[in-house]
Amino acid sequence: MRRFPIVIQIDIRSYQSQRGHYKHMLDLIDLTKTYGQVKALDRMTFSVQPGAVFGFLGPNGSGKTTAMRSIFGLISLEAGHVQWKNAPITPDEIRQFGYMPEERGLYPKMSVMDHLVYLGRLHSLSTETATKRAQALIDELEVKGGGSAKVESLSLGNKQRTQIAAALIHEPTLLVMDEPFSGLDPISIEVVRGIFKKYAQEGKTVLFSSHQLEVVEDLCESVAIAYQGRIVAWDRLTTLTELDKDLIIKVQDDLDGNYLNQIDDISILDNHEGTFRLRLARPELAPVVLHRAMEFGTLERYEVARRRLSDVFKEAISTSGLSNSQWETRDDFDEDLKFKAEHQTELGHDLKDEIS
């Protein structure tokens, strides 16, 4: 009997999926895009799982918006591709996605209700269904003035709530939101957080970018951190913020932390009026610090804590080995504005004025 060599091909992503680690719906694979001198995307790769909220982080200009736009086919990639359910995304699937872009676009003269129904109709909803859903969203998001309010009369936060309703009107299978929390007050943030959570609990996929790390920390199950067009960290939040890495300690009346002198392998992350957050190189250092503190004075606070996302973020960037030489130059910025002006579809705002 002739024997054929057996070739076993393991797709690492499906393997991870079987193990339940990265059970993914959306894959961004090796995305590459250059604007002039700037590599907006430099083989950017990450996956988003369903049923959980995914936070997309990164400093300004790290490629988040470009990556999100590529999901909708809004930019031509030089290399790489985006997959939905392990296959290239079809135009039909894109129509079922919801997107809130960075440049918000609402029709100022329309009422909130008319606006939402119009967008619902564009997604092939009947007027009746669109009206029902629009009303439910207006109620849920508590848009001030309700459906009859004119968009132009709304405050920034209420415009934002309307924009979020617009992205949700057709009950999308994938929700992609570019900075949905910027400009929102704490109560609005709470409302939107609730909506994202509910959406994810229904098994849908939610990806959003944000610079508000405390919101991301409270809301997301997984995060990816982009820097210079690459992903420099990507994992479950609980893995990234490792348990028991930081120590929070305060000794009464000691604002300078003199008891910390001469203990090696600890770094001070911050000091708020004598309450120190320390990073320990090894967990065994915790009792050493405790002992020194108690020798020194009365212990007011002692707590072993998770790392903060802001520290994970800073460390991911500083240890990425990438320099910031690629950051925006004035020329790139102008190119960006020109591009936006050419593609501006929103009403009432002409970016050409900004360029001249």
Ligand SMILES: Nc1ncnc2c1ncn2[C@@H]1O[C@H](COP(=O)(O)OP(=O)(O)OP(=O)(O)O)[C@@H](O)[C@H]1O
């Ligand atoms: N149309 C364009 N023309 C020229 N440069 C562009 C264009 N779009 C993006 N860039 C550049 O690509 C880089 C990545 O931009 P992108 O908007 O994706 O970053 P971002 O992470 O979303 O930033 P932010 O957090 O500030 O919104 C930046 O240097 C930006 O100036």
